Amino acid sequence: MEEFNSSLSFDKRLYSEDIKGSIVHAAMLAKCSIISKSEADIIIEGLKSINKDIEEGQLLIQGDYEDIHSFVESNLITRIGEVGKKLHTARSRNDQVALDMKLYCKTKAKNIIEELEILISVLVKVGESNNVIMPGYTHLQRAQVVTFKHHMMAYCSMFGRDKKRIANAVEVMNESPLGCCALAGTTYSTDREFTSSELGFNKPVDNFLDGVSDRDFVIELSACFSIIMMHLSRLSEELILWSSKEFDFIIIGDEFTTGSSIMPQKKNPDAAELIRGKTGRVYGALIAILTAMKGLPLAYNKDMQEDKELFFNAMDTTSICIRVMGEMLNTIKVNKDKMYSAVKKGFLNATEAADYLASKGVPFRDAHGIIGAIVIYCEENKKAIEELKLEELIRFSGMFENDIYEFVSYNNTLDKGIKKLLK
Numbered sequence: 001m002e003e004f005n006s007s008l009s010f011d012k013r014l015y016s017e018d019i020k021g022s023i024v025h026a027a028m029l030a031k032c033s034i035i036s037k038s039e040a041d042i043i044i045e046g047l048k049s050i051n052k053d054i055e056e057g058q059l060l061i062q063g064d065y066e067d068i069h070s071f072v073e074s075n076l077i078t079r080i081g082e083v084g085k086k087l088h089t090a091r092s093r094n095d096q097v098a099l100d101m102k103l104y105c106k107t108k109a110k111n112i113i114e115e116l117e118i119l120i121s122v123l124v125k126v127g128e129s130n131n132v133i134m135p136g137y138t139h140l141q142r143a144q145v146v147t148f149k150h151h152m153m154a155y156c157s158m159f160g161r162d163k164k165r166i167a168n169a170v171e172v173m174n175e176s177p178l179g180c181c182a183l184a185g186t187t188y189s190t191d192r193e194f195t196s197s198e199l200g201f202n203k204p205v206d207n208f209l210d211g212v213s214d215r216d217f218v219i220e221l222s223a224c225f226s227i228i229m230m231h232l233s234r235l236s237e238e239l240i241l242w243s244s245k246e247f248d249f250i251i252i253g254d255e256f257t258t259g260s261s262i263m264p265q266k267k268n269p270d271a272a273e274l275i276r277g278k279t280g281r282v283y284g285a286l287i288a289i290l291t292a293m294k295g296l297p298l299a300y301n302k303d304m305q306e307d308k309e310l311f312f313n314a315m316d317t318t319s320i321c322i323r324v325m326g327e328m329l330n331t332i333k334v335n336k337d338k339m340y341s342a343v344k345k346g347f348l349n350a351t352e353a354a355d356y357l358a359s360k361g362v363p364f365r366d367a368h369g370i371i372g373a374i375v376i377y378c379e380e381n382k383k384a385i386e387e388l389k390l391e392e393l394i395r396f397s398g399m400f401e402n403d404i405y406e407f408v409s410y411n412n413t414l415d416k417g418i419k420k421l422l423k
């Protein structure tokens with residue numbers, strides 16, 4: 001049962017949040033005259049020395065303790081004696097664990113936002129230094145011309161939304177559960193406003209039962225992480241495709257690829273594949289935590305301990321994937337000639353050619369048909385639209401004039417569309 005029940009091996013990472021919460025709780029007890037000022041001072045000193053010893057490796061978090069909360073409290077009592085037993089007045093491990101998790105989530109959410117900011121700056125830099133023409137796709141079929149920079153900026157928009165989603169999740173969770181105690185508050189006259197503001201929350205939670213049984217914030221952050229992973233996975237998939245010989249659009253730096261143990265020519269995009277693959281475990285954490293919570297009566301149930309390993313793993317995974325993606329992107333070389341020749345072979349100015357006819361009064365649906373016939377003609381004659389002579393074009397429609405060439409030039413197309421946006 002001890003082995004089965006204990007969460008110490010994974011909740012030990014909450015030690016500094018646990019100690020921080022206890023220090024503020026002890027100060028509140030003294031402020032409300034529930035314990036004396038000198039008792040609080042001894043408790044606070046003891047907690048600080050435990051924190052210091054853990055940080056310096058003098059005190060290892062191990063042993064037969066049920067969780068980090070019992071570990072810290074037992075160590076406190078060993079250090080300062082009887083007075084240490086007063087710390088847990090007007091508190092339960094139920095509000096304590098909810099508090100620790102919220103404090104931890106708030107710090108880590110900030111870190112992930114910073115990591116996303118670094119990734120965004122890499123995307124901008126890589127896009128800016130490769131502001132070259134490339135084919136844009138729908139259905140993975142060459143569609144219209146875009147630039148590599150515009151493609152990178154699409155991901156900046158996604159990661160920008162991810163940042164907002166996390167900041168919003170933090171704003172929603174930013175209420176202190178400390179003081180809810182086991183489920184019904186306490187007969188002591190405590191000061192929840194004080195502990196809430198000392199710990200950096202907007203306010204104490206409104207409802208005690210909710211305060212100790214809410215894990216929405218863990219779920220919401222896991223959902224944010226899942227969306228980030230989905231974006232990273234799509235980008236990984238593109239990097240994998242683009243670095244294949246079939247595309248040959250980019251080369252990923254050797255640091256982020258591996259060779260094959262049997263095929264000497266291979267350069268495998270392992271880092272991108274791992275990011276794509278690890279997306280599964282982050283989605284898994286979200287679904288597992290949602291499922292663990294769905295049937296729980298109010299208030300605290302031990303099932304809720306199951307959130308930790310899953311959430312910590314999802315968070316660590318998301319964090320390392322964001323960092324690896326940024327560092328890998330920094331090493332990519334863009335093969336501008338390959339991209340340009342894919343554009344030329346792809347009739348990526350066919351839509352613009354149809355727009356040209358439409359601007360001359362041909363109904364768009366008819367213009368679409370005319371250009372379709374021209375594309376077939378080009379394929380048969382191994383030519384691009386812009387390589388056809390005016391006499392050839394006129395055979396398909398009398399509306400073609402010399403200005404068509406300017407209209408279908410790729411640089412002009414981009415100047416009219418995407419480049420405006422990128423300025």
Ligand code: ARG
Binds near residue numbers: 302
């Ligand atoms: N380890 C527990 C958890 O992670 C802490 C709360 C324990 N509370 C209790 N009443 N047993 O949820």
